[in-house]
Amino acid sequence: MDFLWEGRAQPTRGPKPTLSIERIADTGIAVADAEGLAAVTMQRLAADLGFTKMSLYRYVTGKAELVALMVERAIGEPPASGTTDWRAALKQWAHQLLAAYLRHPWALEAILGPRPIGPNELGWMERAVGILPPTGLTGSERLDAIAVLAGHIRSIAQQSMASPRPEGDFTAMVGEQLRRHGDRFPALVATMAAAAADGGHDQAFEFGLDRILDGLDILIAGRLRSGS
Amino acid sequence: MDFLWEGRAQPTRGPKPTLSIERIADTGIAVADAEGLAAVTMQRLAADLGFTKMSLYRYVTGKAELVALMVERAIGEPPASGTTDWRAALKQWAHQLLAAYLRHPWALEAILGPRPIGPNELGWMERAVGILPPTGLTGSERLDAIAVLAGHIRSIAQQSMASPRPEGDFTAMVGEQLRRHGDRFPALVATMAAAAADGGHDQAFEFGLDRILDGLDILIAGRLRSGS
């Protein structure tokens, strides 16, 4: 349950371990980066490491624990902040977290559903809540604000997941279906045509981020006005 | 590829099929609702239906297709809108979509990554973009606005996923780790304490929704002012 927090107490007797949790997790990360999370199997990692499958179970109690370790290492520690302005700092934080997800898209798959929380994941949250205090929001509001941002980041990262085949692209797929059944979706057809006419390049992340920050700004400005 | 759009042309010769795609998908939905997506196996569905596993492959080319069908049926058609005010309509849409996800939490798992898009999914998008036109936003902006909302909804639904065991709850898990390693996360500890002191009940969805809509409101108001 807390294997993400304290390292195993290393035993005194017995042969020296040749492998390490870190090497196994890093191999898993490399495989997942290159071929996706589905390619991460005990067999595969053992083969890449030159060991047998069962030897890995000396370092990891099961696959769930392995994946949790991979996520924790892949996400890493949050970089330090550069500004004190809450809006600029949150924007920077969002960009950094998005970059981390884009480096390891499989992590989105791995963090679905209830799972143990590691120090790095908590570190990212810590950095974010550390930005907000001087803004006059309540504790719940600060947590909720970060939840919105984190959700937007995950959502965009998920949408940007590189698809192995070109026909997996979401907008292309929508376009294809609209070409066939456009009569059933008139507003969508019109909007996508308009989007293709204007700039049309992919700004979904920046757009959503700016809207959320604008919305927070209003709330914060109101609080500061009524509070002072 | 378009099995979600047109029904199979039914053959003339041969025995009458006893099963149907719909019955199979509905059985899958029932199993997934009750025991999660992992419990949905060909063997299990066949057993529940009183047939052999391989008989299902007469109706469905593989498990991926089955899951796509399950999602399409589970999400269903979007309900009709009640208002013409864009903000109220978007809010209603968001609540309806969230409710749909909460009814079938496993759908979040199933819609990760590139996948075929069905008419119902496109219907939800159609309804959303149909709300926005009279707001002065460009085509790209309207699509991006919906993407932010959809992301927030998915994110909240994912966070609210009922965990089988009580210790799977996210905030509880965070609290537990903070109790042990709180010294490393001072801002987080302070914020969670503050959140427990104020109302503290779960308003993450409404909070984020209102922030996003506020942010959109600013942009729209600005466009209308400069446009007229």
Place this chain on the structure above:
DNA sequence: AGAAATAGTGTCCGCCGGACACAGTTATTA
């Protein structure tokens, strides 16, 4: 009365996560 196409079954395969017993290695203890 074929012949052709289909529905459902039974068997088989490779791959997966993982339990378990075993042999070899190392530090402690008698």
Place this chain on the structure above:
DNA sequence: TAATAACTGTGTCCGGCGGACACTATTTCT
């Protein structure tokens, strides 16, 4: 120094998964 306890890595085995394929039984068209 010899015995022993603890540990590492291996080999074997299991149940369950998705799915390929051959086979029989059924239905309809020629």
